[in-house]
Amino acid sequence: MLVFHSDRFEPDLPAGHRFPMQKYRLLREAVADTLPGVRLREPDAAGDALLALAHDPAYVQAVATGTLAPAAVREIGFPWSPALVERSRRSVGATLAAVDAAWAEGVGVNLAGGTHHAGSAQGSGFCVFNDVAVAIRRDQQRRPGVRCAVIDLDVHQGNGTAAIFAGDPDVFTLSLHGDRNFPFRKVLSSLDVPLPDGCDDALYSRALDGALARLNEAHCAAPFDLLFYLAGADPHEGDRLGRLKLTAAGLRRRDRTVFDWAAARALPVVMCMAGGYGTDLDAMVAVQLGSVAEAFHAWQARAGV
Numbered sequence: 641m642l643v644f645h646s647d648r649f650e651p652d653l654p655a656g657h658r659f660p661m662q663k664y665r666l667l668r669e670a671v672a673d674t675l676p677g678v679r680l681r682e683p684d685a686a687g688d689a690l691l692a693l694a695h696d697p698a699y700v701q702a703v704a705t706g707t708l709a710p711a712a713v714r715e716i717g718f719p720w721s722p723a724l725v726e727r728s729r730r731s732v733g734a735t736l737a738a739v740d741a742a743w744a745e746g747v748g749v750n751l752a753g754g755t756h757h758a759g760s761a762q763g764s765g766f767c768v769f770n771d772v773a774v775a776i777r778r779d780q781q782r783r784p785g786v787r788c789a790v791i792d793l794d795v796h797q798g799n800g801t802a803a804i805f806a807g808d809p810d811v812f813t814l815s816l817h818g819d820r821n822f823p824f825r826k827v828l829s830s831l832d833v834p835l836p837d838g839c840d841d842a843l844y845s846r847a848l849d850g851a852l853a854r855l856n857e858a859h860c861a862a863p864f865d866l867l868f869y870l871a872g873a874d875p876h877e878g879d880r881l882g883r884l885k886l887t888a889a890g891l892r893r894r895d896r897t898v899f900d901w902a903a904a905r906a907l908p909v910v911m912c913m914a915g916g917y918g919t920d921l922d923a924m925v926a927v928q929l930g931s932v933a934e935a936f937h938a939w940q941a942r943a944g945v
Contacts, residue, residue, distance in 0.1 A: 641939040642741035643671060643749040643932065644683045646730035651723035658880070659717065659766055660921055663928070667751050667913070670929045675936050677945070683737040685729035690736070691769055693777035694804055696761040703728070703768060716763040728768035731755065735771035735912055739779060742866065742908035746942035747899075749935050754870040754914030756798035757823065764800065765822060772868050772912065773804045776811060779866065789855060789864045789907075790814060791898055792829075793848075794872030794914040795882045799827040812858050814851055816844075818875075818883050831855065837883045841890030844875065848894060852901050859905060867907045869898050871931040873916030873924050881917045888923070892930045899938035911935050 647664035671678055691700045702708045706720045718724055734750040741748030755767035763769070776788050789812045790805075792798040797817040805811040812830045819834030826832065833851050835844065858864075874882040876891060886894070902909045911931065918924025939945075 641678050641747055641749065641936050642681060642738070642745065643678050643751060644681050644734035644737045645751045646683060646727060646734050647751070648682065649723060649727040649730050651718065651721050651727055654719065658917065660917060660924075663916060663921060663925060664752050666921065666925045667928050667932075670925055671751070671932055674929065675933060677940070678932075678936060681737065683730055683733035685726060686732035686736060686769070686774060687729075690774055690778060691729070691732065693781070694760060694770055694773035699761045703763070712762060716768055717766045718768070724768065732769050732771040732774050735775045735910065736778060738910045738912075739775045739866070742910045745939065747909050747911070747935050747939040749932060750910070750912045751932070753912030754794060754872065756792055756794060756801045756870060756914065757796070759800040759803050765796065767800065770800050770804060772870070773801055775910070776805070776868070780810070783865070786810065786866065787862060787864045788812070788866045788868065789859070790868045790870070791855070792816070792870040792914070793875070793894060793898070794870050795874040795879065795884055796822050796915060797826050797832065798829065798870065799823045802827040802829040812855065812864065814855055816847060816851060821881070821883055830858070835884060839884045839886070841886055841893070844884070844886055844890060845893065845897075848897060852897070864907060867902050867909045869909055869911045870914040871895055871911055871928075872914035873918065873927040873931070874914075876918060876924065876927050878918045878920050878923050879916065880919050881915075888927050888930065891927050892934065895931045895934035899934055903938060903941065909935070909938065
C-alpha cells in the first residue's frame with residue numbers, strides 16, 4: 641500500500657502552540673516500524689494551478705506571498721512562514737498522490753490532509769488549503785462524470801468541503817461531528833449527523849450505521865466511483881478539543897466499518913488523517929496508526945495478499 645507523508649516540511653510553531661505538529665513525524669515513524677508492507681513516499685508539492693481548481697487564485701497568491709490580512713492569518717491559526725506554505729502544498733500533493741494510488745490499487749493514504757475547514761477563499765481552523773476539494777476537482781477534470789463521496793469523521797464539521805461542493809450533484813458530503821463543537825456556524829453538507837457531547841462508542845456506532853445507510857441510498861440511485869475518508873482521531877476520549885468519548889477500540893471499529901462499506905461496493909478509498917489534538921501524544925498516534933492499519937488490511941484484502 642502506498643502511503644504519502646510530508647512531515648519533513650513542518651513549520652516551527654511558537655512555544656505553547658496547541659497544534660501538535662510533531663504528530664505527523666511520529667505517525668510516519670510508527671507506520672514504518674509496525675507496517676513493513678507499507679511503501680512510504682514523499683509527494684510533490686501542489687502548484688498554484690492545481691490549488692486554483694478549488695481555491696480563489698487571489699487567495700492562493702496571498703498565501704504564497706505572505707500577504708494575507710492579519711485577521712485571515714488568525715483565522716487559520718498558524719503564523720505565516722515559507723515552511724507553512726510548502727507544508728500546505730505538500731499535504732495537498734499527498735492527497736493527490738493518494739488518489740492516484742487508490743485508483744491503481746484500491747486504497748491510498750495521506751498521513752496528513754483532511755484540511756476540511758479551508759473554503760474557496762479563506763483558511764480556517766488549522767487548514768490552509770482543502771486537499772480533498774482540490775483532489776476531487778482535479779479528478780472531475782480528468783474523469784468527466786466521476787462521482788465522489790466524502791465520509792468526514794473528524795469531530796469538527798467539514799464546513800469548507802461542504803461549502804465548496806454545495807450544489808454539485810456529483811459530490812456527496814457526509815459529516816459526523818460534535819454538534820456543539822467548532823465551527824460554531826455550520827455549513828449544510830449533503831448529510832450532517834450532529835452528535836452530543838460525551839457521545840460514546842455505542843451511540844457513535846449507531847449514528848455511523850444510520851449515516852452509511854443513507855449514503856447507500858444515494859449510491860444506489862447514482863453510484864459513486866471514489867470515496868474519500870477523513871479518519872479524524874479527535875473523537876477520541878483523550879482529545880483536548882473533541883468533547884466526545886470514543887475509545888481507541890471504538891475508533892478502530894469505526895475505521896473497519898468504513899472500509900468494509902467501501903469494499904462491499906468496490907469503491908477505491910483515499911484516506912486522510914484529519915484532526916487529532918490528544919493530551920497524550922502517544923495514545924493519539926496509536927489511534928491514527930490503528931486507522932492506517934485498517935487501511936492496510938483493506939488493501940491486503942483487495943490485493944489478495
